[in-house]
Amino acid sequence: MTFHLYDSARRAVVEFEPLIPGKASIYCCGATVQSAPHLGHVRKEVNFDVLRRWLEASGYDVTMVTNVTDIDDKILAKSAEAGRPWWAHAFIFEGVFHEAFRALGVRRPTYEPRATGHITEMVELIELLIDRGHAYPASDGSGDVYFDVKSWPAYGELSGMKVDEMEAAADSDPRGKRDPRDFALWKGTKPGDDASWPTPWGRGRPGWHLECSAMAGKYLGAAFDIHGGGLDLRFPHHENEIAQSKAAGRPFATYWMHNAWVTMAGEKMSKSLGNTADVLSAVERFGGRAVRLYLAGPHYRSAIELSDESLSDAAAQLARIDSFLARAREVVFAEPFTSILNLHDSDAWTSFAAAMDDDLSTPAALAVLFNSVREGNAAIAAGDVAKVRSSWSDVTSMLDVFGLNPDAPQWRSDAAASDDLTPVVDGLVRTLLDARAEARARKDWAAADAIRDSLAASGLKIEDTKDGARWSLVKE
Structure with missing residues (x-):
């Protein structure tokens, strides 16, 4: 199969052709480790973890x-509010983010560089941009350095906007700029600011925007395959990354992928709105698997x-799968079986x-997975061991791609980590009720x-209604 993706820059679905055959590079x-993450922050991690797993499964x-x-x-402001040094504040919440990623089964990236560890690369990039006529030190002696937006005619290629139609941000500081739409590559030290490094333009x-271009170049080279992030980063962050990288002579990313938002009451989830979910x-x-599936x-x-x-609903779906x-x-294996990706020739795997x-x-992939579960349950009822084995292998391999295989080490204690097991119980009971209905x-x-009596023996009451069977706990 050939992987196709929607490239945000081209605004079209295109065929993925990596720069190096058989390899894929993703940035x-x-x-931004200012405070604890909400579900909107970590959707990107989950989505691109699935992308990574699928590309690996594809060879x-x-x-x-x-x-x-x-x-x-933001880190400086939050650390000041908390009364702790900025580097200590950042370290604390970097740990909180990592804990959240682990709880969702997100694998660690190949490299995870910190911005503060790459100041040298950033200064070198600024010097190159100044030499090429695309950046300039502020005229007011502040130590700020700006990218000259009008020096780069292609500015706006990702978002589709034109420079002459843009307005400066409402909170933009115009001092020292040639044009109010120019953006900061380097920020000179302000009074009381203890976060600074020496540069040819002064401490700051x-x-x-500069950080990502410098780190992507450091670890993936001047050109790489896929750049990903949330939809809210497309402009100005990613637009500015493209401009400063290409203006420095670096081809940068071939493809751009953006995940959409998590919303509450129709609004993008954000800390500023207060509509967050920890x-x-x-x-x-x-449970982590349910949140990941969601x-x-x-x-x-x-x-x-x-x-x-x-x-x-996500927890109940997982309970049915489990x-x-x-x-x-119980039918086929004496011990848990670990599936091997990309060794399938079944119709289900082909569709997946x-x-x-x-x-x-x-x-669509989940629809194939749940159909395989239904076929597997039917095969168990029919005593078709070969079909059960095939369905089990397909389902576990599909779960591997989604990062949801319950036999994976990070998930073995997932159910125990949740105090509210109602969604899990509901999913298990409804699987039996579906079999009873059939x-x-x-x-x-x-x-x-027999199914009804088994559930009753477990302390559950079954009531048949016009909308289907319902269950409840028998109160003693």
């Missing part, structure tokens, strides 16, 4: 770089709405691969009664 804008050797922004205005600290709190309630299940370019119901896997093991190769169409439909009353 993702990482965390690519993947190098992924995700940076840590450990110095910027890097601009946010990652670790959600994991504690619903984030990975919709198409990465589709906005998703956050609610307790959506997270509960119920099948447990039953299949076609969906994933179509711009990571995870909803038995009733074929008038196999003995099988239907």
Whole structure:
């Protein structure tokens, strides 16, 4: 199969052709470690972790770089509010982000550079831009250095905007600029600012946009395959990255991929709006796999709405999958079986691969997975061991791609980590109720009664209604 992706720069679905055959290089804008992450922050990590797993399953050797922004205005402000040094504040919340990523089963990137560890590369990039006539030190002696937007005619190529139609940001500081739309590559030290490094233009600290260009160049070279990030970064952050990198003579990224937002009540989730959902709190309630499925299940370019119901639904879906896997093991395997990716020739795997190769169409891929679960359950009922084995292998391999295989080490204690097991129990019970409904439909009353009696023996009451069977705990 050939992987196709939607390239934000071309605004079209295109065929992925890596710069080096058999290899794939990815740079993702990482965390700005000012405070604890919400679910909107970590959707990108989950989406691009799935991309990485699929490319590896397709035979690519993947190098992924995700940076840590450990110095910027927000970190300075938050650390001052907390009454701690900025570097200590950044280190604390970098750890919180890592804890959240681990809780969602996100693999560590190949390299994870910190911005403060690459000041030399940033200064070198600024010097190159000044030499090429695309940057200039501020005329007011502040130590600021700006990128000259009008010196780069292609500015706006990613967002589709034209320089003459742009306005400066409302909070932009115009001092020392040739044009109010020029953006800062370097920020001179201000009174009381202890975050600074020496440069030819005076002490100061890097601009946010500069950091990513310098680190991408350091670890992936002047040109690499895919640059990823959230949709909110497309402008101005990614637009500025392209301009300063290409103006320095670096081809930069071949493809651009942007994931959409997580919303609450129709608004983008953000700390400024106060409509956030803490990652670790959600994991504690619903389990890491359920939160991951909630984030990975919709198409990465589709906005998703956050609610307790959506997270509960994800937990119930996983419970149905896990119920099948447990039953299949009892039929076929004496011990847990570890699947091997990319060794499948089944129709299910072919359909799954076609969906994933179509711009990571995870909803279509999940539909194939759940159909395989249904076929596997039917095979268990029919005693078709060969079909059970095939379905089990397909399902576990698909789960590997989604990072949801319950046999993976990071998930073995996931259920124990959640205090609220209601969604898990509901999924398991509904799997049995579905089997009971099928038995009733074929008038196999003995099988239907046996399932009902088994549930009753477990302390559950089953009530048949016009909308289907309902269950509840029997209160003593």
